[in-house]
Amino acid sequence: MVKFEFGRSRIVIRYGNSKFEWTIEPRYWRNPLLAVLILLAIPMLIHQQPGMLTLFTIANIYAMIAIPLSWQIIGTGRINFGPQFFVGLGGYTAGLLSIHYGLTPLQTLLIVILVCLVFGLVLSLLTLIAGGLYFSLITLILPLIFLEITFIYGDIFRGESGIGGIAPLISLGSIKLNYLVCCYISLAIALTYMLIVDKIFRSRWGLKMAAINDNEDVARMLGVDVNKYKIVTFTVTSIFIGIAGWFIAHYFTTFSGVTYLPINYLIKLLLAVIIGGRGSIYGALAGAYFITFVEEMVKVFGPIHYVIFPTLLLGLIFILPEGLWGIYRKHKYREYYPSIRIRRR
Structure with missing residues (x-):
């Protein structure tokens, strides 16, 4: 009862x-x-502008990847330089199933979760075998290998052009309404991720993951099953990232590995995590929006924006070492430092 x-x-x-x-x-x-209320109101305010809705949806997609990536870094104590591997895995799985077998987005979602579960479980063993630089190098190479496979088997993955004709996520008869609903779906997924991870971080699981992130040996001495937590964290976050790839494929109705598998896409994801605030889930959300809209604004400078955008972000990393979330924390929570006072009688 x-x-x-x-x-x-x-x-x-x-x-x-x-x-x-x-x-x-x-x-x-x-x-x-x-x-949350502001985020829910923004799509309604810009619903007459499909371009702005698409930009807001792209920001939500970055958040859908940055939030589980932050969780993965904290929970495994390893920096994953290949999250786009699961983006490609989810996108190509959904796209190929939709094109060749006529599956609906909901059906492809279930299969994407299953495929990412299997690959995440297998690759999670890397968190136990490799550490530090070796783990980072292995994860960095995986998406590049996947990208080469898309060219080798071009008859399946369509190489540079990518696959097209994927079933749309929503088809309500009105283009503007489709954009609006998809925008809210992406926002709902991102906020759900944030709620789940926040709840985990505030639980005993979060305390144990923090111990693993700080020092694995000490965590083992305290009785934490380090291997179990690493495997579970890596596998679940891989599924979350794969769902982002599924959303991309059905939202744009096309998917190309050239867009999502190279290192430049990885850099944007890592910058969203770092600028938002390392180790902060709320910061990852803020960083995703910041990266998306800043990149769009600097495009007014023409081709030179390819230089201005990374330079600006690198400057922000040095100016704000704690990220955007660090500014909020300093404003919200005052830091008190101990002081020595000499009493005279």
């Missing part, structure tokens, strides 16, 4: 021997709720 208990500042739900508790103090939920 489910029992609800309402306290002054919290809600407690009891089900058998399980207990779920939520704090409802305004200082905890006011700012996040305000941010």
